[in-house]
Structures are given as structure tokens and as C-alpha cells.
Amino acid sequence: MTDFAVRPITEDERRPTFTLLMQALHSRVPSDESWREYAGSWAAERKFGAFAGTSPIGITGSFDTEAVVPGGARLSTGAVDGVGVRADWTRRGVVSALMRTQLEDFAARGVTLAALYASEAVIYGRFGYGAATFSRSIRVEHPARIRDSAPRTGTVRLLDENEAVVQIPTLYQRIIARAPRPGLLARPAYWWPGEHNRQVRYGGGYRVAVHTGLNGEDDGFAVFRSVDRASTDDPGRRALLDVRDLNGADPAAIAGLWRFLLSVDLVGTVVARDRPVDDPVGVLLTDPRRAHTTELGDQLWLRLVDVPAALTARTYGAAAPVVLGLTDPQLPANTGHYTVGPDGAHRTDAPADLQLDPEALAMLYLGEWRATTLLQAGRLTATDPSAAARADTLFTTERRPWCGTHF
Known part of the structure; x- marks a missing residue:
């Protein structure tokens, strides 16, 4: 009781x-x-x-x-x-x-x-x-210049606060439809007032820049603000540009937004938080040492609620199938064995090659972790010595997963 x-x-x-x-x-x-x-x-x-x-x-x-x-x-x-x-x-x-x-x-x-x-x-x-x-936090110190060979296929414009509230939700949905990186979340109407509108309309001080491609269609945006760092001891110190949200439908849009952010006058430092681990800004620069990773850490934590549906919905790499044995104390209906292979996933009565819990399965699911790493760490066990290596190939994704939507 x-x-x-x-x-x-x-x-x-x-x-x-x-x-x-x-x-x-x-x-x-x-x-x-x-x-x-x-x-x-x-x-x-x-x-x-x-x-x-x-x-x-x-x-x-x-x-x-x-x-x-x-x-x-x-x-x-x-x-x-x-x-x-x-x-x-x-x-x-x-x-x-x-x-x-x-x-x-x-x-x-x-x-x-x-x-x-x-x-x-x-x-x-x-x-x-x-x-x-x-995700990682990135700090770029001026002077920083984008390489001439980097994509330059569009223009950037600033929105006023009312335009930002109206236009960005639709643009974000278009971006994730065109560039569906694993881990991205849809942002329902519920999300925008507290996480976006409040920052750009109600005194948060954030501005919004939109990238438009050569086809005339908006394909990226950045939400940022400038932080004054001048003081009586250092009156000439340049401002810091704080980037809160940056999304693009393709590499050209991402490069164009970075080019814009690094070109804002009277700025000495650009800081972007919660960026993908594979954010390209370092290799976009003529001097990649101007970009520093200041923090690297876990971002989205996942839980498979309906394991059969979740395993069936995603795609897998080219490797011989692996049978996963799952024990789920909180949601016992998930407990069982699942065959996972290039043709999909389904329940099975076959013996398990890998035995794991819901936490380890969630770590594998979007492709961030390798099964061999989890095996070495004791996060799963193997009855077939080759199963973890096969699972590495099955679960690995072409792009590292990333969420980018805080809530």
C-alpha cells in the first residue's frame, strides 16, 4: 500500500x-x-x-x-x-x-x-x-571563413517575429520530409508556443534566418541571437552569436546557413548547441581548427513501447538474420524472440542469438550503437559468437541519428 x-x-x-x-x-x-x-x-x-x-x-x-x-x-x-x-x-x-x-x-x-x-x-x-x-556543442572563433568550394546555391533572408511564428513550422515539416534522418521528431502545434514562439516573439531575443534554394523554395532555417560581451575592461570585445536551432533539407542549405552566421558583422564567436555529431562546419572552413567541439553527450533517450511494430517498421542492412531474445519487465507483451534480417523482423520460436533488455534494444534501434560494443560492455549476451557482428551490419545506418528537437 x-x-x-x-x-x-x-x-x-x-x-x-x-x-x-x-x-x-x-x-x-x-x-x-x-x-x-x-x-x-x-x-x-x-x-x-x-x-x-x-x-x-x-x-x-x-x-x-x-x-x-x-x-x-x-x-x-x-x-x-x-x-x-x-x-x-x-x-x-x-x-x-x-x-x-x-x-x-x-x-x-x-x-x-x-x-x-x-x-x-x-x-x-x-x-x-x-x-x-x-549531439555536440560547437564553438567557432573568428576569423572563420567558409571555403570557396563549399556549396553556394541559394540566398538567406531574415524574418520578422510574426513571419517566424507563421512560416517556420511549415518549413520544418518540409525539411524532415525531404531529409528524414533517423531520430528526427515531428513538431506538433503543441510544441511551438513554448519552444519557438516564446523565444522569437516574447522577449527571448532570437532572430530567424531562412535559406532559399536556387529553385526558389525555402529549405533551411537558423534561430539565433547575439549576446553582448563588451565590458568596461574590454569595451571592444565582439558579440557572441548563440545558435539555438539549425535545420536544412540538404548540405547546400546547411552550408548556406553557416556561411550567413559566420558573416554577421561585429561577432567574435559563434556557438551552436545540440548539433549532430557529424555537423560539417569544421570541414567547411578554410581553417578547420577555428571550430571546436566544446561538449559531446547523449541527446534523445528512446523506449520501444510496441516492439513488434517498431522492429517491423525500420529497415536493416545486408547481413544474415539475427534472433534477438528480449525480456521486458514493464511491458511483458514485448517479451519474446524476434528474427531481424534484411527482409524485416518478426516474432519467432527460434533460440536467441543475442539476449538483451529494452534499454539495450533502444540503444541499437536508431543505429547509434554497435552491438559488438554493447556486448563488450556486458549490455547484452551472445550465444552465437558471430551474431553481434551481424547485428552491427543490420542496425547500422547511413547517417548517424540525431533529434535536434528539445522538449
Whole structure:
């Protein structure tokens, strides 16, 4: 018997639970004004609260979206956008109860995948989430110049704040349709008010640049702001350009946006966070040493909610099939053996070549991790010595997965 109950929150409980989440994450509690900005992105739907009596002591929420998987299919995904527990209720089973309820809800609604950004890396593996994509932060110091041989096939224009709010959602959807990198998320209408509009319209200070290709179609955008670094000790110090979001449908659009960002006057440094590990800016420069990786870390954590559907939906490389043996304590319907090969995946009664848990399967799924690496680390076991090498070929993707959408 627990001394708390988990249930969906009501409309009247939206602000108290949002306040609880901000406190748990050591963020500023929203004022009346800031709550009006956030409220549109904090619906009661898909939120589960833990309550001691009538007092909220924990919260987890999500919104429905789609994730691109290897091969280009887009699968229904529950994006977990906030998990928090009141400080005097931690380590009493609250998070476990919330996550279990949320996973059961995903499964009952037919959601195929779940995804989150992990505040702490030790928490979510036990619920079947695995680090499925990585990203890096890049710092480019001036003088930095794009090579003459880099693609130059378009123009860049700045949008005003109203144009940015209206045009960028449609442009983003066009980009991920044309360049479906594994790990990319669709951004539903729910996402934009809190993560984009607030930055470009409500005093966030961010501007938006759009790249247009030679065919006259917009094919990329960057969201950025300038940070004044001048001081009484160094009045001539140039500004820093902070790049929050950068997406392009092809290499020419990416190169064009980088060329624009590095050409802004009176800027000494350009910093871009949460970029793909294979972002090309270094090799685009005449002096690649002007670009530095300042941080490299896990990005999107994935959980396969409907394992048969998820394995069937993606494509695989050319190697002899491998039988995966999965044990899923949270969602027992997933437990079983699955044959994975170039022709697809299906359940089987054949003995397992590789035995793994949901976390390891999630790490493999988008192609970021190699099965041989997980085997060496003890994250899976093999009954067939050659199976891990075959799984490397089956699960590897042409492009490294990347998400790029924070939530």
C-alpha cells in the first residue's frame, strides 16, 4: 500500500503541477505573466500526477508526435516532456509509479515509441529507455571563413517575429520530409508556443534566418541571437552569436546557413548547441581548427513501447538474420524472440542469438550503437559468437541519428 495515488491531472491542476516541475528542476516558478505564455504548452491531457491527498507531489507528462526511424518511416511517439518529484517525496517510489502508469498508457493507446531527454543518466534505463542519439556543442572563433568550394546555391533572408511564428513550422515539416534522418521528431502545434514562439516573439531575443534554394523554395532555417560581451575592461570585445536551432533539407542549405552566421558583422564567436555529431562546419572552413567541439553527450533517450511494430517498421542492412531474445519487465507483451534480417523482423520460436533488455534494444534501434560494443560492455549476451557482428551490419545506418528537437 502506497501513501500516494497516481492519476491524470485535471485542468485546475495544470499550474500547480507545472510549478512543481519547475521547482523539481530548480527553475524559476512562473509568474502570472510567464504562466500565460507557458499555459498553451502545458495541457492537462497526457499528464499524470502523483498526489498525497489533494497535494501534487510528482508529475510526468508527454505529447504525441512522430519519430523518423531508419528507412524513413515515421512512428507514433510519446515525447515525455517533464518528470519531477517534490523534494520531500524523492526515493519513495513516486517516479517508478509515474513512469509505469505512463508506459501502460502509451501501450494502451497504441503508441509505438517513447522518447525523452534525461536529466540524469542513471534514472531511465530501468524503465527501458536507452541513449539513442548523441549531439555536440560547437564553438567557432573568428576569423572563420567558409571555403570557396563549399556549396553556394541559394540566398538567406531574415524574418520578422510574426513571419517566424507563421512560416517556420511549415518549413520544418518540409525539411524532415525531404531529409528524414533517423531520430528526427515531428513538431506538433503543441510544441511551438513554448519552444519557438516564446523565444522569437516574447522577449527571448532570437532572430530567424531562412535559406532559399536556387529553385526558389525555402529549405533551411537558423534561430539565433547575439549576446553582448563588451565590458568596461574590454569595451571592444565582439558579440557572441548563440545558435539555438539549425535545420536544412540538404548540405547546400546547411552550408548556406553557416556561411550567413559566420558573416554577421561585429561577432567574435559563434556557438551552436545540440548539433549532430557529424555537423560539417569544421570541414567547411578554410581553417578547420577555428571550430571546436566544446561538449559531446547523449541527446534523445528512446523506449520501444510496441516492439513488434517498431522492429517491423525500420529497415536493416545486408547481413544474415539475427534472433534477438528480449525480456521486458514493464511491458511483458514485448517479451519474446524476434528474427531481424534484411527482409524485416518478426516474432519467432527460434533460440536467441543475442539476449538483451529494452534499454539495450533502444540503444541499437536508431543505429547509434554497435552491438559488438554493447556486448563488450556486458549490455547484452551472445550465444552465437558471430551474431553481434551481424547485428552491427543490420542496425547500422547511413547517417548517424540525431533529434535536434528539445522538449
